[in-house]
Amino acid sequence: MAYEARCHCGAVRVTVDADLPEKAVTCNCSHCRAKGLVLAAVPGSAVKVSSGEDALSTYQFNRHAIDHRFCAECGTQPFSQGKGRDGSPMAMINLRCVPQVDLDKLEKMEFDGASL
């Protein structure tokens, strides 16, 4: 069943063709820390920007391997796009931007991005 991620002001809406996750990745790297990201990985093809493509900006840092997509109006980052280990497109959904998700009930998997 699909779900929707959206930015704070509502300009950007992203349809995710996947079931709502029960687990999420939290990471201690400088970027995830600063934004408080709570992430779920999905195939790149599962993500469709249903509105607000023109409001989206892209932030890159470090190796510039990942496009961190955020709303230029409100600054919220609903998702990012990159490639998996096998080179196929993948996306990370910021579950803080998915109203249906109960963040306290998610099983958190901690990722030590700071040590990479």
Ligand SMILES: [Zn+2]
């Ligand atoms: Zn916005």
